[in-house]
Amino acid sequence: MEYIYDMPTWMAAADLIIGRAGASTLNEIAASGTPCIIVPSPNVTDNHQEKNARVLADRGAAQIIHEADCTGQALFREAQVLLNDPARCRAMRRALLNLAVVDSAERIYGAILELAKQN
Structure with missing residues (x-):
């Protein structure tokens, strides 16, 4: 398979x-609403991938395999x-979409404008 440039489409x-x-990967997964199995890397600073994965798993939005x-x-x-549990997949999809921040670019732009107005 070649490199995928349009990852959101493939994820959805x-x-x-x-x-x-990783934080970006989990945000993309949340925005896609696609059920997921997450394998946190143990080779990162302060075990942050485990912490990231736990945020989703604790809300029913992901399954973790170490x-x-x-x-x-x-x-x-x-x-x-x-895949053989449609109800769980639907619940996972809802939980993911509830965690998704789909307007992050607009939020960042708004914060930058506010900061610019102050200076």
Whole structure:
């Protein structure tokens, strides 16, 4: 597969996303509303990917598999469980969309304008 330039479109079209727990990735997943299995990297400063993943998982928006437990069989098993549970996928989708910040560019622009007015 070639590099994907339009990741939001692909994420929205997917039935399930398996990915890491970087802040940008999780924001894109939330905006897509696509059910997900998150594998936080243990090789990051202050274990921040675990903390990022926990924000979603604690709200029913993601399933976590830790890297030490992440085998092909474990991923396949968890993917089967999720994809065979439409109610859980719908709940996960709702939770993700509730966490999504889809107007972040407008918020940043507004904050910049406010700061510019003060100076």
